[in-house]
Amino acid sequence: MDEYDANVYPNQLTELTWIGSLWYCLTNITGPFYIYMASKIDDRYIVGVSCILSAFAMMMASLTNEVWQLYLTQGVLSGIGSSLAWFSCMRGPQMWFSKHRGLAVGITMSASGAGGLSFSYIARACFNTIGYRWALRVLGFMQFALLAVSSITCWRLNPPPKNVPIVDVKDMKNKKFLILFFIHFIGNFAFYIPSGFVPSYSRYLKLDPWIGANLNAIMSAFLFFGKITIGFLSDHVGRFNMAVICGTMACIAHLAVWLTATSEGSMWAFAILYGIFGGGYISMITAVIVEVVGLERVESGTGWAFFAWSFGGLLGQPVAAQIVGDENRDYRGAIIFAGCLFFAGAVASWALRVAQGGWKLFKKV
Secondary structure (H helix, E strand, O other): OHHHHHHHOOOOHHHHHHHHHHHHHHHOOOHHHHHHHHHHOOHHHHHHHHHHHHHHHHHHHOOOOOHHHHHHHHHHHHHHHHHHHHHHHHHHHHHHOOOOHHHHHHHHHHHHHHHHHHHHHHHHHHHHHOHHHHHHHHHHHHHHHHHHHHHHHOOOOOOOOOOOOOOOOHHHHOHHHHHHHHHHHHHHHHHOHHHHHHHHHHHHOOOOHHHHHHHHHHHHHHHHHHHHHHHHHHHHHOHHHHHHHHHHHHHHHHHHHHOOOOOHHHHHHHHHHHHHHHHHHHHHHHHOHHHHHOHHHHHHHHHHHHHOHHHHHHHHHHHHHHHHOOOOOOOHHHHHHHHHHHHHHHHHHHHHHHHHHOOOOOOOO
16 A cells, blocks of 8 residues: 555545455455355365465456556455455364464464565565566465465365354354454454554654665564464463453554654554564454354354454544545544554453453463
8 A cells, every 4th residue: 555655646545545445354254154155165165266366356456547446456356365265274273273272373373474574575676676567466476376375285174064054143142252253343443554554654754765665564574473472472371361461562552652653763663562462462362262152163253253354444444544634644543543442452352351261360361
């Protein structure tokens, strides 16, 4: 989005945020009926379709000339393609691991940090050398190759269930799961705001362009580190406890660091803190799904929890962009908006922790 905003479609920040928002929304849209689809089709074939669709979307995006065309390609087509791969790959570690499930989920989700880090540098190099159209084609070829490997290696632990309803709503009768659904619902309104707005905020501060180009890469690197480290610690401290700690620290990173940032050092500090604790928070609220719904319903619970991300994915960045404005930009409102959402998530995580393990403060939950 930063490349589009700076060089391709300037002064159209609000319109451009809908590209990522459509993608974030549709990446999770298949959650409620994914289990039905997976009961009919092997995961490897589903990821194979994702491989073709994701690469095709990027190739078509490279041919576009209007923002609305990017909505259809990078937003809709790429989002649906990602959704088909996302659920197949996310439910695996929760089924294959029990004692070290927090670490397994953290490693799995850290791939988004590693991918964000590598793709950020690759995309930036391509933008500067071969232009944004060929950059999109290069990224499409990379997606095709990586998803092809995933389609071969995505094996199920258990055979698919039989007589699966198209949409299973039994989890919604679980009061603890309703709290968790709310946590996921509000979490995604805030989670992608830093990655979408930190580069443009660095330009707003008139920092060195190199800083803005690399802040997201550093954030992705610490997302990778944070998800694994927090996942490992959670197996010893308690996954519910770590969800509360990470949500609180992500809130502090926004309201105490980013909100007051006026220099390169403070922006680096925010990128590192948010990378560790923002990534850890997402990992933890994912790792506790199986403990809330039980192993036999982990697939359905995962589908519904990530479906809750769709709403924040669709509206989070556009709402923040509307707060910021296209010309006379004021980022304070958007930063406060994201920080307050993380605070609400931390409070809800504490309520879920109490419902799961009681009020004893130092109990491993």
